[in-house]
Amino acid sequence: MSNEFTQIFPTGEPNEAFAQYFIGQSYLAPLTDGPVPVSNVSFEPGCRNNWHIHHGTDGGGDQILLCTAGSGWYQAEGEEPISMVPGTTIRVPAGTKHWHGAKADVWFSHVAFITPGQDVSNEWLEPVSDEEYRALPTTQDDE
Template identity: 55%
Template sequence: MAKFEEVKHGIIFSAGEKNEAFADFFIGHSYLNTLVSDPEISVGVSNVTFEPGCRNNWHIHHDGFQLLLVTGGAGWYQEEGQAAQSLKAGDVIVTHDGVKHWHGAAKDSWFEHIAITAGTPEWLEPVSGDVYDRLEEK
C-alpha cells in the first residue's frame, strides 16, 4: 500500500480540499487542488487525490482531451471497450477527444495524479462495483 502520508498530503502538490464540487461524479472521496484556472487559456490543471477505492464515473471530454500524470499511489484507468490498466507513479495517460473512460484508486492504495484537461466533460454512469471489484493488481 502506498504510504498514506506521502499521497494524501502530496510530495509535490498538496491534495487540496475535499472535492465537494464534483462529489456526485465519484464513488468514495477525492480531493482537488486546482493549480491552473486561467480564463485566458482553455486548459485546466489540477492535482487530484483519491482515497483507496475511490473512482470517478465514466466520462467524456468533448472538444478537448485529458492528460493524466500519475504522481503517487496505485490506481486504474479504463477506456470503454478496453481492459483496465493499472497505474503507478510515473505513468502518463492520454485521453483523446470523445473517448469514454474512468480513472481512480486501487482498492488498497491512495492515488494521485495531475490532470491537464481541455474541453467540456460529460459525466456519465458510475463504474459498477461488479466491474471495479473484478480488477486485479498486476
C-alpha cells in the same frame, strides 16, 4: 486523511463540487489557472469517478493524466484497464468514454488537464459498477 500518503503536490480540499460523479472521497488541488488549468486530484482507496467523456474540437478536449503518487486505474470503454503508478502518463483522446480512480487499498493521485480548443465540455455518465471494479486487482502488486 491518512498521514501515510505522501505526494509532491498538495492534496487539496474535498472535491465537493464533483462529489456526485465519484464513488468515495476525492480531493482537488488547483495548481494553475488560465487557458489550461491544471489540478492535482487525489483519491482515497477505492475511490473512482464515473464513466465520462471529454468533448472538444480544434484540438481541444483531450485529457492528460500524469500519475504522481500511489496507484490507480484508467480504463477506456472496451479496453483493458491500465495500472497507473508514479510516472504513468495517459492521453485520453476527446470523445473517449473512460474512468479513473484509486485501487481498492491504496491512495492515488494524478495531475490532470484538458487541452484547450473549441466546444470543450465534459459529459458525466453512469458509475463504474461495484462488479466491474471488484474484478480488478486490488493493489499495486496484484497486476
